[in-house]
Amino acid sequence: MEKAYELFQKLPDDLKREVIDYIEFLLEKKAKKKHGQLKLTWRGALGELRNKYSSVELQHKALEWWG
Numbered sequence: 001m002e003k004a005y006e007l008f009q010k011l012p013d014d015l016k017r018e019v020i021d022y023i024e025f026l027l028e029k030k031a032k033k034k035h036g037q038l039k040l041t042w043r044g045a046l047g048e049l050r051n052k053y054s055s056v057e058l059q060h061k062a063l064e065w066w067g
Helices: 002-010 013-033 055-066
Strands: none
């Protein structure tokens, strides 16, 4: 960590700001990963429409319904 701090101190101010921005980005990215995996509780929700529409038609209908 000392080496990283020494290198950071040698940077001009504009590059220091970029490093800080990147560190903040990495922290946000890590925080988002902690939310867990995507749950597929919606899977099969359109099952009753299976015989009425093809899978492609269902995709188009879903887009229409979402607005």
